[in-house]
Amino acid sequence: MQQLRSNRSQGTPDYEDIALLAERVRRGERRALAKALSLLESTRASDAPRQHALLRVLAIPARPTMRIGITGSAGAGKSTLIEALGLHAACEGHRVAVLATDPAAPSSGGSILGDKLRMTALANHPNAFIRPSSNRGRGDALDTHVRERIIACEAAGYDVIIVETVGAGQADTAIADAVDLVILATLPNAGDDIQALKRGVMECADVVVVTKADLDRAAARRAVQHIRSGRALLRNRDGDWHVRVLATSSASGEGITELWMLCQEFFAEGRRPIIEARRRQQRMRWFDESLHTHLIAVLRRRASAHLDRIADAVAEGAILPPIAAATIVNHLETP
Ligand SMILES: Nc1nc2c(ncn2[C@@H]2O[C@H](COP(=O)(O)OP(=O)(O)OP(=O)(O)O)[C@@H](O)[C@H]2O)c(=O)[nH]1
Ligand SMILES: [Mg+2]
Known part of the structure; x- marks a missing residue:
């Protein structure tokens, strides 16, 4: 419940079933873990909010792994x-x-x-x-x-x-x-x-x-x-x-x-800082990757016709890729 409340305050969608699922995962219930993994394996965009709600609760640093x-x-x-x-x-x-x-x-x-x-x-x-x-x-x-x-x-x-x-x-x-x-x-x-x-x-x-x-x-x-x-x-x-x-x-x-x-x-205990440094780099790359995915999705929603036209021009060699990318972003920024 504590988790659920803290989620509400963060503005996460209020998924009571997700909070319950997370609680059961944390208790070590195998069936709950299997269910959580099924949700996390989904590539359906409509599952993303529920995946994120679950991950918010689960991704609390635990003991070293x-x-x-x-x-x-x-x-x-x-x-x-x-x-x-x-x-x-x-x-x-x-x-x-x-x-x-x-x-x-x-x-x-x-x-x-x-x-x-x-x-x-x-x-x-x-x-x-x-x-x-x-x-x-x-x-x-x-x-x-x-x-x-x-x-x-x-x-x-x-x-x-x-x-x-x-x-x-x-x-x-x-x-x-x-x-x-x-x-x-x-x-x-x-x-x-x-x-x-x-x-x-x-x-x-x-x-x-x-x-x-x-x-x-x-x-x-x-x-x-x-x-x-x-x-x-x-x-x-x-x-x-x-x-x-x-x-x-x-x-x-x-x-x-x-x-x-x-x-x-x-x-070994003494190598923990090295492992943590590696995880830090991984998180940054994961962040970059996620940002990229989300930004592309936004672009497709907001400038899809324009994007398609420019992509065709890029394919034909009529415009260079970095110039095309800048053109699309400029187009987005123009009110
Ligand atoms: N004799 C012997 N056979 C082994 C040993 N380890 C694996 N095998 C056999 O090698 C075959 C392939 O083993 P897997 O563990 O499935 O190999 P894998 O790399 O996971 O295979 P994929 O996931 O399909 O790429 C199986 O028939 C195993 O029984 C071993 O140490 N000794
Ligand atoms: Mg195998």
Whole structure:
């Protein structure tokens, strides 16, 4: 109720059901969290006011959280790795939320079932919550409204949030804008893959994991060496953190404890200011992005015919893009 009152004073639409939903999310009710996530996943413009009303209440800073992104090419073993790592964390008493993304078309429904099946042990753990969702075939790496959904999971008391991306190569760098720690999963024989990725996702990885080490230990060792020797490709995103490379097997459990220890090292108390600085930059980019989206929407509403005419002229090379943009804005500013 307190929340509801403070919302009224901020001029937020009075959505009593949203206030109630937020309260239930904060109490840690799984069904409420699932409902909140469904609302936040919506891309319908008409849902935006309700999404914002919910986020206003949920986005109150909670205790420190670990936002971990796992990326890598299709079939690299991301989901299985998340289950192994997530179980490790959950067994240590952490509350683990997984936002899994699958590239498959939503119509089949197969992807959702697939991830649920792959993570059964974690899904059944009382400390874990798994939200499988398809990226609706949009083809971009980051699922819809992932940042908002992370906030909801944190409000529900989850302190380890693991986000899986579709493994669309370079586009996966988008994950670095939503999480603190980026783990890149790669197969032992993915030498070419690594070269291909070097300018993209490799540059934003904090930890590189060579997966499925049980299948061929020698190959996994070679891959680790190969990646380490190509260290020049790996960029240390923060001065005090150098990129780590290790081999894991979700089947045998090899390397999973080490990986979790690396996560803990990354999120050590002393590194909190660095992580906060990274989140600050992310918030600023998110703000820029949102502003851009909203301004474009306003432009389309207020100057749509003019905008279309100028866009055609730009396409034909009759007017240069920066001049066209200035023309449109000037047109708006003229009373
Ligand atoms: N032997 C072995 N097989 C594994 C291991 N990890 C994953 N697999 C298998 O590899 C296949 C793909 O694993 P996933 O975890 O679904 O891979 P993914 O990267 O999430 O795949 P997408 O989400 O479809 O891109 C599955 O059949 C897993 O059982 C491992 O450590 N050892
Ligand atoms: Mg997967």
